Amino acid sequence: MPAHLQLSLSSQDRLELTELTTKGTAKVRTITRAQILLLADRSHGERRTQTAIAQTLGCSASRVNAIMKRYLEHGLQDALYERPRLGTPPKIDGVTEAHLMVLACSTPPEGRKRWTVRLLADHMVELGHMDYVGRMTIQRSLKQNQIKPWQVKSWCLPKPSAKFVAKMEDVLDVYARPYDPRFPVVCLDEASKELRSTPRGGIPPTPGACAREDYEYARNGTANIFLAVEPLAGKRSVRVTDRRTNIDFAQELRRLVEVEYRYAEKVVLVTDNLSIHSVNALYEAFEPEVARRSARRIEWHYTPEHASWLNVAEIELSALSTQCLGRRIESKDALERQTAAWELSRNRQKSRIIWHFRTDDARIKLRRLYPTFQKL
Numbered sequence: 001m002p003a004h005l006q007l008s009l010s011s012q013d014r015l016e017l018t019e020l021t022t023k024g025t026a027k028v029r030t031i032t033r034a035q036i037l038l039l040a041d042r043s044h045g046e047r048r049t050q051t052a053i054a055q056t057l058g059c060s061a062s063r064v065n066a067i068m069k070r071y072l073e074h075g076l077q078d079a080l081y082e083r084p085r086l087g088t089p090p091k092i093d094g095v096t097e098a099h100l101m102v103l104a105c106s107t108p109p110e111g112r113k114r115w116t117v118r119l120l121a122d123h124m125v126e127l128g129h130m131d132y133v134g135r136m137t138i139q140r141s142l143k144q145n146q147i148k149p150w151q152v153k154s155w156c157l158p159k160p161s162a163k164f165v166a167k168m169e170d171v172l173d174v175y176a177r178p179y180d181p182r183f184p185v186v187c188l189d190e191a192s193k194e195l196r197s198t199p200r201g202g203i204p205p206t207p208g209a210c211a212r213e214d215y216e217y218a219r220n221g222t223a224n225i226f227l228a229v230e231p232l233a234g235k236r237s238v239r240v241t242d243r244r245t246n247i248d249f250a251q252e253l254r255r256l257v258e259v260e261y262r263y264a265e266k267v268v269l270v271t272d273n274l275s276i277h278s279v280n281a282l283y284e285a286f287e288p289e290v291a292r293r294s295a296r297r298i299e300w301h302y303t304p305e306h307a308s309w310l311n312v313a314e315i316e317l318s319a320l321s322t323q324c325l326g327r328r329i330e331s332k333d334a335l336e337r338q339t340a341a342w343e344l345s346r347n348r349q350k351s352r353i354i355w356h357f358r359t360d361d362a363r364i365k366l367r368r369l370y371p372t373f374q375k376l
Contacts, residue, residue: 005050005068008043013076020080032057033080036067091130091137099129100141104149115149117142158306160369167304168362168369171270174301175312175355179232183299184261187270188228188252188277189313190244191321195220197330213328223332225325225339226252228260229316234350236316238339240332249276250285257297268299272308312353319346 009017017034020026026034039053050068054061071079092100103123108115117135124130124138142148158164174185197220202213224244229236237260241248253269261267271277279300282291303310324342329335363370 005065005072006042007037007040007068007072009037009041010043014038014041014043016076030080032059033067036064037071037076037079040064040068091133092141096124096129097141097145099127100124100138101145101147103127104142104147108149114152120149156306158304158369160371162371164304164307165370167302168307168310168366169359171301171303171310172357172359172362174268174270175231176358177268181233181263182265183268184230184264185232185268185270186228186230186256186261187311187313187316188226188256189272189308189311189317190224190226190249190274191317192222192224192244193325193329193335194222195331195335196328198328217328218330220330221332223335224248225317225320225335227313227317227320228252228256229313229353231312231353231355234352235347236343238320238343240336240339242332244276246276246278246281247285250281250291253282253298254286254290254294257294264297266297266299268301270301270303270311270313272303272311273305277302312355315353319351 017038020034021031021038024031035057036053036059039048039056040050048056050061050064053064057064067079100120104115104120108119109123112119117138120142121133121135121138124133177183177185196217198213198217200214200216202211205211224241226239226241226248227236237256239252239255241252256269257264257267279291279295279298282294285291286294308314320339320342324338329338
């Protein structure tokens with residue numbers, strides 16, 4: 001060890017360093033520096049080289065030399081702890097950051113869908129809040145304030161009204177009924193599917209490569225899908241049509257009551273408020289006697305406006321879209337084959353939908369939607 005770096009600790013410094021290393025509450029780097037000073041201390045006649053100290057603590061000899069030199073020149077505190085770093089002043093102060101947050105939460109300029117990091121940086125300079133600012137500075141500030149102007153969340157909130165509550169509780173009571181094959185609860189909904197083909201074909205997946213298809217496609221029109229599901233029985237039926245008109249809906253209703261549920265006394269039907277979902281459709285499509293015969297066997301229940309989530313058929317349509325329809329299907333015939341295979345598989349599994357949300361839950365979780373009333 002060089003003579004000019006011979007180190008002897010005072011009793012006070014040695015006591016402080018010993019407490020620091022035994023408590024273990026300081027940072028690891030601080031404890032390591034304290035151990036270096038304790039091992040380098042010659043006040044008790046012990047002599048260790050810098051290389052020996054470095055090997056003992058698993059650090060470099062240059063680090064040992066630097067800590068000893070800082071202690072001898074500036075004292076214990078400077079040897080143990082980091083020196084304050086001046087660095088460059090922050091590019092965004094509190095006032096400038098406030099202007100940035102207001103700008104990020106405002107309406108984007110005309111011709112732009114949303115604020116971007118680059119657009120915010122340019123506007124901060126144009127407005128005179130800053131002479132220059134980089135994108136990373138803007139991005140860090142937005143992240144610290146948890147502002148994401150490029151994201152938009154949508155919702156569909158109904159207005160509190162007695163009409164909404166009455167329809168909601170009516171549907172929830174229907175879902176709470178026990179299973180009865182004489183009065184099956186059937187939920188009906190529809191969805192459209194755009195028919196697309198891939199003229200250039202595709203490449204199947206291989207080890208290390210996913211399936212690939214050409215981005216170009218040919219439009220072959222659209223088709224409509226009627227889906228009726230009986231949640232408690234795990235039964236569903238799918239029918240593909242060219243259009244979604246009153247006539248198509250009436251034919252679907254007649255198929256349900258005269259084919260699918262011909263042995264039931266009455267079909268308890270849950271639908272949303274689409275214009276074609278009405279008993280009027282039966283009279284447009286069939287003779288009055290036939291229309292009335294089908295209408296008598298249907299017990300109608302409508303979900304509230306802006307609450308189509310109360311229709312269990314939407315859950316089944318989501319499963320159909322995820323498992324079957326989320327791809328290019330070129331024709332109506334192919335769509336019928338695919339949906340028929342999906343329907344057969346789901347019915348074999350008897351995949352049921354258990355509805356847990358009850359009227360008592362609605363009166364607690366959706367109490368804001370209930371209108372206020374005056375006691376008589």
